[in-house]
Amino acid sequence: MDPIVDLDFIDNRTPEQASASCDTKVTEETNTGKSRKLYIESYGCQMNFSDSEIVSSIMFEQGFDTTSDIEQADVVFLNTCSIREKAEQTVRNRLGQINYHKKKKPEMVIGVLGCMAERLKKSLLDEEKIVDLVVGPDAYRDLPNLINEVDGGQKAVNVLLSREETYADISPVRLNSNGVSAFVSIMRGCDNMCSFCVVPFTRGRERSRDAHSIVREVQALVAQNYKEVTLLGQNVDSYKWTSEDGTEQVNFAQLLEMVALINPGLRVRFSTSHPKDITDEVLYTMKKYDNICKYIHLPAQSGNSRVLELMNRTYDREWYINRVDAIRRILGDECGISSDMISGFCTETEEEHQDTLSLMDYVQYDYSYMFFYSERPGTLAARKLEDDIPLEVKKRRLAEIIEKQRETSLARNKRDIGRVHKVLVEGFSKKSNEQLSGRNDQNKVVIFDKKHYKKGDYVNVFVHDCSVGTLFGEAVD
Numbered sequence: 366m367d368p369i370v371d372l373d374f375i376d377n378r379t380p381e382q383a384s385a386s387c388d389t390k391v392t393e394e395t396n397t398g399k400s401r402k403l404y405i406e407s408y409g410c411q412m413n414f415s416d417s418e419i420v421s422s423i424m425f426e427q428g429f430d431t432t433s434d435i436e437q438a439d440v441v442f443l444n445t446c447s448i449r450e451k452a453e454q455t456v457r458n459r460l461g462q463i464n465y466h467k468k469k470k471p472e473m474v475i476g477v478l479g480c481m482a483e484r485l486k487k488s489l490l491d492e493e494k495i496v497d498l499v500v501g502p503d504a505y506r507d508l509p510n511l512i513n514e515v516d517g518g519q520k521a522v523n524v525l526l527s528r529e530e531t532y533a534d535i536s537p538v539r540l541n542s543n544g545v546s547a548f549v550s551i552m553r554g555c556d557n558m559c560s561f562c563v564v565p566f567t568r569g570r571e572r573s574r575d576a577h578s579i580v581r582e583v584q585a586l587v588a589q590n591y592k593e594v595t596l597l598g599q600n601v602d603s604y605k606w607t608s609e610d611g612t613e614q615v616n617f618a619q620l621l622e623m624v625a626l627i628n629p630g631l632r633v634r635f636s637t638s639h640p641k642d643i644t645d646e647v648l649y650t651m652k653k654y655d656n657i658c659k660y661i662h663l664p665a666q667s668g669n670s671r672v673l674e675l676m677n678r679t680y681d682r683e684w685y686i687n688r689v690d691a692i693r694r695i696l697g698d699e700c701g702i703s704s705d706m707i708s709g710f711c712t713e714t715e716e717e718h719q720d721t722l723s724l725m726d727y728v729q730y731d732y733s734y735m736f737f738y739s740e741r742p743g744t745l746a747a748r749k750l751e752d753d754i755p756l757e758v759k760k761r762r763l764a765e766i767i768e769k770q771r772e773t774s775l776a777r778n779k780r781d782i783g784r785v786h787k788v789l790v791e792g793f794s795k796k797s798n799e800q801l802s803g804r805n806d807q808n809k810v811v812i813f814d815k816k817h818y819k820k821g822d823y824v825n826v827f828v829h830d831c832s833v834g835t836l837f838g839e840a841v842d
């Protein structure tokens with residue numbers, strides 16, 4: 366069987382790297398003697414994982430500890446993703462499995478949170494009978510009331526989107542954290558209208574979080590010994606916060622500087638950069654501070670200007686290349702660059718697909734997230750364009766994109782051989798407790814023998830080997 370047939374999301378990276386993107390996460394135990402237990406599973410992007418930490422914090426105040434064992438749970442939440450059809454199907458399949466637990470424990474409350482809740486709203490209650498609670502991404506403060514309604518025997522829904530909500534004052538309960546690296550949301554929503562994308566509909570209007578609340582959250586993380594933060598937003602470069610009295614304005618480059626200055630031992634990362642908005646000011650700020658990692662996730666989506674226009678990305682191939690050239694000019698060839706690519710968007714020709722491959726040759730991405738186009742109801746593309754590329758063609762083009770990326774990743778990784786890299790240790794490698802795993806500045810996973818080093822240490826590692834997704838080396842004292 367064609368190995369790609371069943372996948373709509375493929376990347377060429379190790380599980381360690383992939384954990385920063387699309388996958389599933391389950392809550393860990395918190396045992397503080399609360400009377401009820403919450404189990405959360407999170408799907409989709411890092412923003413969703415970050416939201417689950419906010420949800421846990423709100424539920425903690427409401428008398429819930431978290432559990433990693435669904436059988437122990439009084440309340441089960443699935444924090445869901447709608448980005449592609451497959452993401453929603455995964456959640457529906459999971460609800461089917463959860464039905465089995467609910468039959469054994471009928472009082473178990475089942476809630477659907479996040480983007481699928483927002484997209485399907487009340488109809489989710491009719492479609493999936495076991496669901497008691499449907500809560501959109503801007504309505505989590507209402508969870509205590511909604512849980513009360515469900516406790517009173519009703520079904521409950523709140524999918525109101527907000528223009529202001531940033532949960533700025535809520536301290537997230539860190540879930541699945543390695544204690545070294547944390548994610549901090551700096552904004553919510555998205556005001557771009559990429560024609561393929563459901564996010565503006567599920568997450569609402571873009572709004573930026575109070576810069577000082579971001580700094581306070583990062584300071585608290587430093588006090589707890591965290592060594593790395595990733596600032597999160599769908600389009601971080603359009604971050605713009607104005608104080609209530611209008612006297613203070615902070616843009617993304619300035620926020621980056623404020624966070625970098627908190628502690629020189631704290632690594633600062635960010636995601637996602639939008640090619641239309643990334644400024645030279647951001648690149649110079651990255652250059653100025655050693656602790657801002659030299660790595661940029663700059664999703665291109667396509668290498669062809671006509672397709673980019675249909676996608677409503679508001680940049681063309683030349684603009685994108687100009688931004689990559691600026692990165693290389695200001696930050697040098699060492700700066701890591703990654704991308705997202707979509708194959709088989711509406712009307713894409715074979716030549717236009719070749720333009721994506723040639724862009725990949727030009728940029729030399731360190732890695733990419735690669736997808737075939739999945740039409741999402743309600744989006745501009747679904748309303749205006751025909752999803753006319755046959756599935757086999759989308760998958761064949763995707764396979765070519767993946768192959769190109771594998772070659773490029775390997776070539777980029779080979780360049781790292783023979784050099785010493787500063788690695789922040791995140792834990793043991795997946796394969797052995799005698800080896801440690803961490804990431805270098807460019808976000809690449811590096812594996813090496815543990816010697817006397819431990820999680821949270823910065824270690825200089827001489828890299829002597831690599832695979833497509835990983836660097837292998839040896840600590841040098």
Ligand code: SAH
Nearest residue numbers: 448561562599637664705706736737738739
């Ligand atoms: N805000 C980010 C993207 C968030 S969604 C940005 O603008 O780059 C993550 C990725 O999912 C997108 O970059 C895109 O490559 C992919 N994606 C989004 N909608 C999709 C769809 N309908 N079909 C296939 N892939 C999609």
Ligand code: SF4
Nearest residue numbers: 555557559562564599
């Ligand atoms: Fe979606 Fe485009 Fe917004 Fe990214 S920038 S979340 S792809 S609409």
Ligand code: F3S
Nearest residue numbers: 409410446447448480
């Ligand atoms: Fe993220 Fe999926 Fe929503 S990618 S913003 S959880 S649709």
